[in-house]
Structures are given as structure tokens and as C-alpha cells.
Amino acid sequence: MSHLAALGTYLxxxxxxxxxxxxxxxxxxxxxxxxxxxxxxxxDEPDVDQVVLVSRDLPLLEGGNAAxxxxxxxxxxxxPVTEQVGGCPATLDVLTAAAPGTLVLAADLAPxxxxxxxxxxxxxxxxxxxxxxxxxPVQSRGRDGVARDYEDARLGWDRGGLAAVSALDLAEKxxxxxxxxxRQAGVLTQGPAPxxxxxxxxxxxxxxxxxxxxxxxxxxxxxxxxxxTAVRTGRGTTRLCLARDEPAAQSPAxxxxxxxxxIAISLAAYARAFDAKLRWEAGACDACGTLALPPRLRCLExxxxxxxxxxxxPRTGSVYTAVTVHVPVPGLPTPYSLAIVELDGVxxxxxxxxxxxxxxxxxxxxxGRLVLRxxxxxxxIPDYGYALLPIDTDPTTEDI
Amino acid sequence: MRRVAxxxxxxxxxxxxxxxxxxxxxxxxxxxxxxxxxxxxxRSDIEAAWFGELTTSDGFPAGILADSCGLLDIPVTRxxxxxxxxxxxxxxxxxxxxxxxxxxxxxxxxDKVRExxxxxxxxxxxxxxxxxxxxxxxxxxxxxxxxxHAARYLHESGATREHMAMVAVKNHRHALTNPKAQLRFxxxxxxxxxxxxxxxxFGLYDCTPQSDGxxxxxxxxxxxxxxxTDRPVWVRGVGLGLxxxxxxxxxxxxxxxxxxxxxxxxxxMAGIGPADIDVAEVHDCFSAVELISYEDLGFCDRFGAAxxxxxxxxxxxxxxxVNLSGGLKAKGHPPGATGVSQNVELFEQLRGDAHNxxxxxxxxxxxxxxxxxxxxxxxxxxxxxx
Numbered sequence: 166m167s168h169l170a171a172l173g174t175y176l177x178x179x180x181x182x183x184x185x186x187x188x189x190x191x192x193x194x195x196x197x198x199x200x201x202x203x204x205x206x207x208x209d210e211p212d213v214d215q216v217v218l219v220s221r222d223l224p225l226l227e228g229g230n231a232a233x234x235x236x237x238x239x240x241x242x243x244x245p246v247t248e249q250v251g252g253c254p255a256t257l258d259v260l261t262a263a264a265p266g267t268l269v270l271a272a273d274l275a276p277x278x279x280x281x282x283x284x285x286x287x288x289x290x291x292x293x294x295x296x297x298x299x300x301x302p303v304q305s306r307g308r309d310g311v312a313r314d315y316e317d318a319r320l321g322w323d324r325g326g327l328a329a330v331s332a333l334d335l336a337e338k339x340x341x342x343x344x345x346x347x348r349q350a351g352v353l354t355q356g357p358a359p360x361x362x363x364x365x366x367x368x369x370x371x372x373x374x375x376x377x378x379x380x381x382x383x384x385x386x387x388x389x390x391x392x393x394t395a396v397r398t399g400r401g402t403t404r405l406c407l408a409r410d411e412p413a414a415q416s417p418a419x420x421x422x423x424x425x426x427x428i429a430i431s432l433a434a435y436a437r438a439f440d441a442k443l444r445w446e447a448g449a450c451d452a453c454g455t456l457a458l459p460p461r462l463r464c465l466e467x468x469x470x471x472x473x474x475x476x477x478x479p480r481t482g483s484v485y486t487a488v489t490v491h492v493p494v495p496g497l498p499t500p501y502s503l504a505i506v507e508l509d510g511v512x513x514x515x516x517x518x519x520x521x522x523x524x525x526x527x528x529x530x531x532x533g534r535l536v537l538r539x540x541x542x543x544x545x546i547p548d549y550g551y552a553l554l555p556i557d558t559d560p561t562t563e564d565i
Numbered sequence: 566m567r568r569v570a571x572x573x574x575x576x577x578x579x580x581x582x583x584x585x586x587x588x589x590x591x592x593x594x595x596x597x598x599x600x601x602x603x604x605x606x607x608r609s610d611i612e613a614a615w616f617g618e619l620t621t622s623d624g625f626p627a628g629i630l631a632d633s634c635g636l637l638d639i640p641v642t643r644x645x646x647x648x649x650x651x652x653x654x655x656x657x658x659x660x661x662x663x664x665x666x667x668x669x670x671x672x673x674x675x676d677k678v679r680e681x682x683x684x685x686x687x688x689x690x691x692x693x694x695x696x697x698x699x700x701x702x703x704x705x706x707x708x709x710x711x712x713x714h715a716a717r718y719l720h721e722s723g724a725t726r727e728h729m730a731m732v733a734v735k736n737h738r739h740a741l742t743n744p745k746a747q748l749r750f751x752x753x754x755x756x757x758x759x760x761x762x763x764x765x766x767f768g769l770y771d772c773t774p775q776s777d778g779x780x781x782x783x784x785x786x787x788x789x790x791x792x793x794t795d796r797p798v799w800v801r802g803v804g805l806g807l808x809x810x811x812x813x814x815x816x817x818x819x820x821x822x823x824x825x826x827x828x829x830x831x832x833x834m835a836g837i838g839p840a841d842i843d844v845a846e847v848h849d850c851f852s853a854v855e856l857i858s859y860e861d862l863g864f865c866d867r868f869g870a871a872x873x874x875x876x877x878x879x880x881x882x883x884x885x886x887v888n889l890s891g892g893l894k895a896k897g898h899p900p901g902a903t904g905v906s907q908n909v910e911l912f913e914q915l916r917g918d919a920h921n922x923x924x925x926x927x928x929x930x931x932x933x934x935x936x937x938x939x940x941x942x943x944x945x946x947x948x949x950x951x
Contacts, residue, residue, distance in 0.1 A: 423684065425682075425685065425687075426685050426688055428688060428701070428702060429692070430702075431697050435698060437698065438698035438699060442698065458813065459696070485717065485818070486714075486717035486720070487713075488709050488716050488765055489762075489764065489765040490706060490708075490709050490764045491762040492708065492764060494687055494704050495687060496688075497704040501704060503703060503705060503713070505713060505812060505818075513813075514813040514814075516699075516700060516705070516713075516811070516813045529716070540703060541704075543702055548702045550703075
């Protein structure tokens with residue numbers, strides 16, 4: 166059993182209300198970071214000592230995701246990070262077994278969404294009920310990365326999901342089912358099945374959020390192919406903080422992809438810039454405190470070369486100038502907008518891309534949030550940095 | 566310091582020279598320059614050369630100049646200073662002659678932008694001028710680099726896209742008579758405004774074309790000038806200015822401080838001010854850059870550029886014509902060659918040989934601004950030695 170202190174969700178703005186797509190600058194890491202920041206932002210002093218990311222869409226399979234996750238979440242670089250390949254049953258398995266201080270992240274690309282749960286000493290109770298592990302790979306994707314579909318939805322449900330849930334032999338009907346269509350879920354649930362915007366790993370946490378939103382405790386089931394996990398929630402002595410960063414859906418912009426040379430990357434420069442760039446930190450001059458983004462040897466103000474220390478930057482600001490690139494650019498979907506943003510309360514400007522809004526809609530004076538995005542894919546390597554999200558709406562939070 | 570005279574100038578056509586390599590264009594420009602020397606040029610007189618080339622489109626630049634022009638026995642220095650390369654090459658050669666070390670110096674500028682596919686050019690050129698970790702992956706392509714300034718400039722100055730369009734229309738009209746120009750056709754303000762957007766606020770006609778070409782000038786000391794001509798043009802002032810490299814560090818993006826610094830140095834050396842300039846070749850890679858540069862060069866007050874271009878003062882018929890060659894906008898812009906070719910145009914103006922010939926101009930100014938808007942070079946030429 167574990168207790169959830171906070172639950173955070175994130176949906177990219179693009180697509181249909183219940184079927185989102187990642188933006189061209191989003192991947193499982195940026196999605197997970199967005200959800201994780203929503204969850205951590207809920208609490209005054211979140212206590213995190215390990216991170217687990219459950220996803221079947223990990224960007225890098227040879228390593229590299231973990232440091233980006235920790236940096237994006239603003240967590241220390243000495244925390245253990247487990248990258249687990251799995252769907253929504255795996256997320257529930259991880260959750261019920263997790264020790265207090267575990268931040269469980271789950272992210273999916275199709276449909277796109279992510280959620281995060283911080284396991285605490287108290288909060289919403291999540292008890293394991295039953296598990297069934299079976300094999301019916303109607304969708305398959307192996308080391309070659311090619312996705313194949315057996316294309317027999319009825320077989321998939323009847324002999325897969327439905328069979329797995331039946332095998333759980335639950336004493337009471339679930340309130341919510343993750344990993345199934347609304348119609349499939351409706352057959353299994355005691356009341357109308359809450360609609361979930363995702364079906365992958367993060368669906369398990371969206372299901373717990375839906376349960377909490379209903380003001381109920383009860384059974385949640387997560388289904389993936391022929392496997393299923395059921396948990397039961399119960400009230401803890403403290404409340405769960407639920408934060409949703411779920412902007413309204415908007416039609417995906419029509420973007421032009423231009424083939425051409427890959428954008429080269431210098432890994433030496435990548436490594437030097439990594440902390441400041443992914444943690445959104447400036448170099449503060451040790452002599453006079455002047456902030457420089459990016460950090461630099463010689464202070465912009467006093468000329469000291471004695472050294473600098475990383476200092477967190479504000480994550481809000483207003484646009485000093487902005488332009489929109491329409492001409493096709495190889496390797497970058499066009500059009501896109503670039504902005505120079507004056508950060509609030511400090512004498513620092515940043516040159517960033519605009520995210521989460523149609524290109525061309527950003528004007529001088531507009532306000533926005535700085536969020537982690539995949540700025541570019543450079544010779545196969547995700548290059549993360551910050552982008553301006555012009556809609557200045559903070560996640561909604563409620564204590565349940 | 567010795568006085569330095571320009572006694573010869575020549576250039577190739579600016580266009581997409583798919584049929585000619587850098588090894589052809591460079592000697593062609595040098596030969597045309599040599600042919601312009603009134604009393605003839607014995608190539609063995611040339612003691613040193615400076616070669617402005619931004620990209621190395623066909624191998625080792627200094628060696629290519631020496632080899633392709635038959636100048637194997639002199640030192641050749643390659644100059645690369647982003648889009649200010651051409652006028653910086655002039656500045657370096659001018660210093661050498663003025664110092665007394667060299668009597669006859671060759672300056673060549675060349676580039677072949679169309680040597681790589683237009684798709685590759687994006688990243689090749691951005692890599693030359695962008696922070697590789699922070700700015701390069703954002704897609705800060707060359708027009709965006711200047712558009713960031715233009716957007717802020719329009720916001721603060723009250724100038725409009727129509728004013729930008731007037732620059733493009735003017736420069737296209739000036740290019741009509743220039744046999745070396747790449748775009749020799751007239752356009753209207755309406756056409757500029759309706760053209761496809763490249764990077765807002767720049768439409769296609771606000772932008773320079775991609776060009777290949779080469780240009781050359783010959784600088785000699787005052788002691789030997791009359792061996793070559795009886796009507797030299799004097800290099801009266803040179804200046805180079807720099808700024809913070811990253812746009813996020815530029816305090817006021819409605820101005821280019823490198824231009825202000827380069828112009829101040831060149832005016833001081835020449836002992837004149839902006840009011841003395843009769844004709845200028847101003848860096849108009851994008852239409853708004855010419856507007857901002859009017860102010861930075863002192864041709865008008867801050868935010869006075871819109872009124873200046875509207876008044877017609879910078880047209881051929883106006884009181885201080887700018888870009889009678891057609892400018893980068895219509896003549897073309899092979900970056901290494903651009904600054905040198907501005908000197909070719911002004912050399913001809915000051916000697917009465919130009920296609921859009923003015924009535925006895927005395928002072929002429931050439932200007933480049935480039936890279937991440939962080940470097941500018943200015944050269945002042947005159948018919949007057951002192």
C-alpha cells in the first residue's frame with residue numbers, strides 16, 4: 166500500500182479534447198516533466214528521493230533521459246531514476262510498491278499525456294487488489310521500432326483486456342478503467358465510466374485523478390492487452406493535492422517538414438550547457454551577483470573572471486521582440502515563432518521558441534511561462550531547452 | 566600615416582554563377598580591376614593581398630587567390646568577419662599601405678553562396694555565427710536574426726512595412742542600369758507587401774537574393790599613386806565596430822551599435838561628419854536594416870528613417886542617394902564580395918564613371934553589418950586627398 170500526497174496531470178494543447186497529440190517540441194521526457202512540475206508545485210516542500218518514469222515511448226534507449234528528467238523537474242542530480250518500459254498496469258504496480266518520497270511519472274505519445282504521483286507518508290491510500298499478466302500482442306513494436314497491428318480489435322478485447330479483468334475476480338465493480346475505450350470501460354464499471362484522455366502508462370494516474378475528482382474511493386483497473394492490475398483507493402488522514410495542467414485543445418497547426426541535412430550537434434557544447442539550459446539557471450557572478458544567461462567566464466557587468474554559481478531564473482516574462490519564420494528550414498517544422506523574453510524581476514533576456522500556440526500569434530508585450538521543451542532533434546539527440554508558453558494560465562489545483 | 570589611394574576597381578556580375586567556381590570568379594574580378602587602372606598594372610608590383618571570403622566553398626582561400634591569380638610570390642591573408650568581411654579586408658589593406666610597409670596592396674572579396682544546396686546553406690551559415698548549444702538549434706536563420714531587430718524597430722519607431730518596402734522599391738530601381746546587378750527589374754510597394762512571408766516582418770522582396778560573385782580593388786600609397794592614375798580616389802576613413810554576440814545581450818535592438826562605432830571611427834579618421842557624405846552604399850540585406858542604418862550612420866535622427874525614405878532623399882534624384890548600385894537587395898550579396906563591391910561602385914561614382922552617375926560627389930561611404938548583428942565595417946572614400 167502507498168499514499169499519494171500529490172497527483173499532477175498534463176495534456177498537450179494539440180488535438181481533440183480527448184485525443185491529444187504532442188507538439189513538435191514534446192516527447193515523453195518533456196511531457197513527464199510538465200506533469201511532474203504540476204504535482205510538485207502542489208506542495209510547499211515536496212520530498213522526493215527517487216523518480217520512476219513509466220512509458221513505452223522513452224526518447225533515448227541508450228541513456229540520457231534520466232538527467233534531463235531530473236534537471237527539468239529541478240531535482241538534484243544524485244537521485245536514482247528508474248526508466249521503466251510499461252503501460253498502465255505497470256504504473257499501478259510501481260505505485261503500490263513505491264516507498265514514500267517516490268515520484269512516479271508516466272508519459273504517453275499517442276494519445277499524448279502525462280501524469281505524476283508523489284508517494285508520501287500520508288494522503289490518498291492506494292492498495293493493490295489483484296493482478297493478471299498475460300500475453301496477446303495485438304500491437305507490437307520491437308527493437309526495430311516498427312509498430313505493427315494484428316488488426317483484430319474484438320479478439321484483442323475479448324481474449325485480452327476483458328479476459329484479464331475477469332481473471333482478476335474482483336469482489337466489486339471498478340469505478341474507473343484505464344487502458345480501455347469508454348465503451349469497453351462502461352461494460353465493466355459500476356456507474357458511467359469516467360472518460361480518460363489517454364490509454365497508455367499515464368492512464369493509470371489519470372484514472373486515480375478521475376476517481377478523486379468524483380469524490381469517491383473505490384476500485385481502479387488498468388488494462389493493457391492481456392494484462393490487468395486493480396487497486397483500491399481509500400481516504401488517508403491528509404488530503405491529496407490534485408493539480409491539472411490541461412489547456413483546452415486546439416487543432417494542430419499545419420506544419421511543414423523539410424527534409425535536408427540533420428542539424429549537427431556538438432556533445433562537448435551540449436555537456437557544458439546542460440545544467441543551465443535544462444534547469445533554467447543563469448550564472449551569477451561570484452563578485453557582483455550579475456546574472457548571465459548563458460553563464461560566462463567574464464561577468465557582463467563587472468568584468469570579474471573569478472567565477473560564477475548557478476542561480477535559478479524566473480519562469481515568467483514578457484516578450485521584448487518576436488518574429489515568425491515561414492521559410493522552410495530543414496529539420497525544423499515551419500512556421501515557428503522566436504521571441505526574446507524579458508524575465509520578470511531580473512535583468513535577463515532569453516531567446517526562445519514559442520510553444521503551445523499557433524506560430525505568429527505572439528506579439529511584443531505578451532506574457533508567458535517558460536517551460537521545458539525539446540528544442541530540436543539534432544542528429545537523433547533530443548536537445549532540450551526552454552520555450553515560451555504564451556498562455557499565462559497556471560495549473561488548476563484542488564485538495565481532495 | 567601615409568595617404569592611401571584606390572586606383573583600380575572591378576567586379577564580376579553578381580548572380581547564380583553555377584557555371585563558374587571561386588577559382589574562376591576571383592581571377593576574373595582581379596583582371597577587371599587591373600583593366601580599370603588608367604596607366605596599367607604590372608602584377609609584379611602587387612606586394613600583398615587581403616582576401617575576404619566568408620565560406621571556404623572550394624578549399625583553402627588564401628592559396629586559391631594566390632594560385633588562381635598567379636600571385637604565388639606575395640603574402641595573402643584571408644579575412645573573415647561575417648558580412649563585414651569585404652570592408653574589413655579593405656581596412657586591413659589600408660592599414661598596411663598607410664603604415665609604410667606595403668606600397669601596392671590587392672583587396673579581393675568573393676563568395677559562392679549557391680555552391681551548396683539552398684537547404685544546406687541554412688545550417689552551414691547559421692553554424693558560422695550562432696552559439697552552437699543555445700541559439701543554433703532554435704532555427705535562428707539569417708532573416709530571423711535581423712527580423713528580431715526589425716520587429717522591435719517597427720514597434721518603437723512608428724515606421725511601417727510600407728517604409729521597408731520603399732527601400733526595396735528604390736534599390737530595385739537603382740539596379741536597373743547596373744550591368745553587374747542580379748535583380749534588374751522594378752517592383753512596387755504593393756508587390757513587396759503581397760510577397761510570400763520569409764520571416765515576419767520580411768516578405769520575399771524585403772530580402773537579398775543568394776548570390777555568387779567577386780570584387781577587387783587596388784590600394785596604393787600616395788608616393789606611387791601617380792604611376793597608376795591621375796584621378797585616384799582616396800581611402801579617407803575606415804572603422805570596425807563590434808557588439809555582444811547573442812541577441813539576448815543586446816540592450817537596444819532598434820539600433821546596431823557596431824555601425825555606430827564603425828562609423829564614428831571612420832568619420833574621425835576622415836575628419837568629416839555624416840552631413841558631408843554625398844553618396845553611400847549601405848548594408849540592406851533586409852529592407853529594415855537600411856532604415857536602421859540611416860540612423861546609426863547619422864544620416865537622420867533616431868527614428869527619423871521612415872520620414873527620410875518617404876521624402877525620397879535617398880533615391881538617385883534625392884539629396885543623399887543610398888545604394889545606387891541596387892544595394893545588396895538588388896545587386897546581390899555574396900558576403901565576402903559585398904563590401905569590396907560597394908567600394909567598386911563608389912570608386913566609379915567618385916571618378917564619374919558610374920551607371921547612375923551623380924553630379925561630382927566628393928565623399929562616399931560604404932557600410933556592412935553582419936553576423937549575429939555584432940560586427941560592422943565602414944569605409945569612407947573621397948576625391949579629396951585631405
